[in-house]
Amino acid sequence: MPGRLLALGDIHGYPAPLDALVEAAQIGPDDTLVTLGDYVDRGPNSRRVIDRLIALESRCRLVALRGNHDLMFTEALNILDEDSTRFAEFWNEPLLRIWAQCGGFDTIESYGSLEEVPPEHRAFLDRLVNWHETDNLLFMHANYDPLLPMASQPSDLLYWTSLHHSVPDRHHSGKTAIVGHSSQKDGEVLDLGHVICIDTYCYGGGWLTLMDLHSGQLWQADRRGQLRTVPAT
Template identity: 50%
Template sequence: MERTVVIGDIHGCLDAFNALIEAIEPSSNDTIVTVGDYVDRGPNSKGVIDRLLELREVCQLVSLRGNHEDMMLEVLRGEVPPFSWLNHGGVQTMDSYGFVGDLNCVPRSHRDFLENLPNFFENDTHFVVHANYDPDLPLDEQPDDLLRWVKLTQEVPGPHMSGKRAIVGHTHDREGRIIELPHLICIDTYCYGGKWLTAMELETGRVWQADPYGNLLTPPAP
């Protein structure tokens, strides 16, 4: 059976990510979609990207770009000073790479990974973006800033013109709740803040969750 599993904002929480992958047990027939924000805030951004690169050899991996990847790339390219990024979790990211003053501590394979992240994923029933969308625009015409930066607390979009259900991250719930509307589900459940990382299988709605230390949550009885 082919599965499509979407994983929320990881933010350097490698233990939680590893626990979910171990529980999901992806095969070459499965598609794993990660919504972006692999780096910043949590303790091991480098390890998260290493793990994502490894997963490419195990399953069909689609890793989307989040706003934190945007910030990191702007600094790595020398386009902006690092101060804003460092204040939004970049310090933890650079620590995970062993930064001592030289941005070459970020290996070329990681830079290439970050540079080539797509903006969206879609199948017959769902689409996945990092943050938000314009309900009246096709996915390939969406503004980058909207896809990566605009929180649901700023604007909740209506149903998309495609009729497909949206899966998003970016807007964390401090209680660790999945936010579910008829046309939209948000799975940023605030792992770096002490709650959990969430994965959801699109075909069945099955959910896996792990806390920052890699402990799986026991699902409630049906």
């Protein structure tokens, strides 16, 4: 199965379905895997998820996008580095209050403390990218402005704006957008033709979804790593 282009939805601290999908799809060195962000928060082991993604960098061509949860995690680490007394007054930092409400404490607990986040994990977070583009497809975590090139997209759209609040028109390039972030509570992929969302609500009891962008094949696994039989499209 050479040369596949694969996309993976929001993992949110659940390593079991990540492991299950990598093995089910037999991801190998000829494959390109685009992960759509939100690796951390809400689930029980964000640390192990980052370990798995770092290992994937030597198994395939990994293009790891940055999600809003990964952004908050990184900014929390930056605050800690700049002034540990600021971090000690956690609730006085607006960003940290938001992060806590979005599962940040689950991520901290998986490491023991933020001081214990290893250098290789910080380096991984630093090399996450904001978007990815191929001849026919655009990849970003959340959303986009259809009139702007990807290099000019505002961060509030790339990271934060849900499709539940704003569905964009087709991008001016004519390319189809592959996104996460907007969790589909029914566990099904949202296919609007010009936008495909593969955040299928793994952390909330749905599925983690892996999609082959050439063939349309799907693999899905629940939080425990149990695979779901997905009908062929």
